[in-house]
Amino acid sequence: MGLLDIIRKLKKSDKELRILMLGLDNSGKTTALKQLSDEDPSSVCPTQGFMLKSIVHNSFNLNVWDIGGQKTIRPYWRNYYEGTDALIYVVDSADRRRMEECGLELSLLLEEEKLAGVPVLVFANKQDLLNALPAQDIADSLELNGIRDRQWQIQPCSAKTGEGLQKGLTWILKSIR
Amino acid sequence: MTLLEATKAVQVPAGTPAPETAIDPTEGSKIDQIRAGFRINSMQMADATPGRPVEVMWVDDKWDSFIVDPSFRKTAVITRRLFDAAFVHRETTFSSKEEMHNFRIHQRLLLMGQEVEHWYFEFGFVIPNSTNTWQNVIEAAGPGKMIPPEVLHGNLCVETLFCEGEEIIGKATVDILIEELQ
Ligand SMILES: Nc1nc2c(ncn2[C@@H]2O[C@H](COP(=O)(O)OP(=O)(O)O)[C@@H](O)[C@H]2O)c(=O)[nH]1
Numbered sequence: 278m279g280l281l282d283i284i285r286k287l288k289k290s291d292k293e294l295r296i297l298m299l300g301l302d303n304s305g306k307t308t309a310l311k312q313l314s315d316e317d318p319s320s321v322c323p324t325q326g327f328m329l330k331s332i333v334h335n336s337f338n339l340n341v342w343d344i345g346g347q348k349t350i351r352p353y354w355r356n357y358y359e360g361t362d363a364l365i366y367v368v369d370s371a372d373r374r375r376m377e378e379c380g381l382e383l384s385l386l387l388e389e390e391k392l393a394g395v396p397v398l399v400f401a402n403k404q405d406l407l408n409a410l411p412a413q414d415i416a417d418s419l420e421l422n423g424i425r426d427r428q429w430q431i432q433p434c435s436a437k438t439g440e441g442l443q444k445g446l447t448w449i450l451k452s453i454r
Numbered sequence: 455m456t457l458l459e460a461t462k463a464v465q466v467p468a469g470t471p472a473p474e475t476a477i478d479p480t481e482g483s484k485i486d487q488i489r490a491g492f493r494i495n496s497m498q499m500a501d502a503t504p505g506r507p508v509e510v511m512w513v514d515d516k517w518d519s520f521i522v523d524p525s526f527r528k529t530a531v532i533t534r535r536l537f538d539a540a541f542v543h544r545e546t547t548f549s550s551k552e553e554m555h556n557f558r559i560h561q562r563l564l565l566m567g568q569e570v571e572h573w574y575f576e577f578g579f580v581i582p583n584s585t586n587t588w589q590n591v592i593e594a595a596g597p598g599k600m601i602p603p604e605v606l607h608g609n610l611c612v613e614t615l616f617c618e619g620e621e622i623i624g625k626a627t628v629d630i631l632i633e634e635l636q
């Protein structure tokens with residue numbers, strides 16, 4: 278199942294679905310988006326702005342925004358919150374050095390008024406790497422169990438192989454209903 | 455307009471006019487600055503039929519003079535298979551030095567100068583010194599509803615207008631030729 282299947286499953290009353298993908302740079306956001314669209318994921322270069330994928334089908338619109346995660350770009354994330362239906366937060370599970378920074382950025386996002394109540398899916402990405410932390414450890418490190426004000430889910434995945442991505446999308450569809 | 459409204463994509467009904475394409479030389483300096491710092495890095499078209507890898511059928515990354523030369527046009531030679539694709543993927547990558555707040559793109563499909571389709575997207579904010587990509591995936595009309603390639607060949611063009619608010623930054627025009635009919 279890819280993004281095209283998602284848009285086919287939208288219920289009639291959803292005119293538009295806006296998904297926002299955030300996470301530190303190099304976490305695999307763009308790779309995941311390409312993988313979900315059957316595009317060659319080997320050709321990504323760091324996103325110096327946004328990548329917006331919009332799919333139009335039966336007058337429904339699916340818009341997935343992937344915003345660059347470099348430190349210099351993060352202050353601009355806030356310009357893209359409004360109207361978000363679901364947030365995907367992508368984590369490089371092998372980047373132990375920046376796990377704390379990764380948790381801090383997520384906790385800031387969860388405090389944002391414009392994202393209040395928005396379901397959040399955490400992709401524990403790069404599970405194909407030997408030194409990847411298991412999803413449970415990442416959930417602990419990001420203190421996901423403390424989230425009370427919205428639905429959340431952590432999904433281990435590999436944007437490189439595609440494993441786990443579809444399960445994540447399925448959860449998103451369920452959570453926005 | 456709220457940011458929420460601004461971020462909603464609308465498929466504009468046929469007949470909705472796009473902004474005037476003439477560039478007014480007396481316009482203020484802000485839009486001139488935006489223009490000076492704006493460039494298209496590439497445009498591409500691909501077959502995005504579900505269930506198989508996206509196949510790029512046309513890509514052009516030479517757009518340097520499109521802002522300064524209003525008559526700038528490109529020609530895309532495309533295999534007719536693209537017209538059989540269930541979904542067509544159009545991709546535009548652009549850079550902006552300036553921050554923008556009401557960035558939008560109008561894309562029109564013209565057949566013999568007549569508008570046949572029109573898409574409009576409100577991006578809203580553009581990060582200063584950023585490079586951004588818009589991938590627009592559109593479902594084809596379906597068998598029986600498609601205009602035959604023989605009619606499209608040489609008569610079809612894709613026009614992309616880049617705007618900040620009501621003001622036009624630049625226009626990119628691509629004439630479509632069909633490889634097998636050349
Ligand atoms: N091994 C492995 N590498 C990945 C995976 N996902 C992304 N990468 C690599 O990580 C780097 C950053 O990916 P990118 O998608 O650009 O990250 P972004 O900055 O979050 O958009 C690239 O070299 C990708 O090939 C994954 O699941 N496994």
Ligand SMILES: [Mg+2]
Pocket residue numbers: 306307308322323324343344345346
């Ligand atoms: Mg990226």
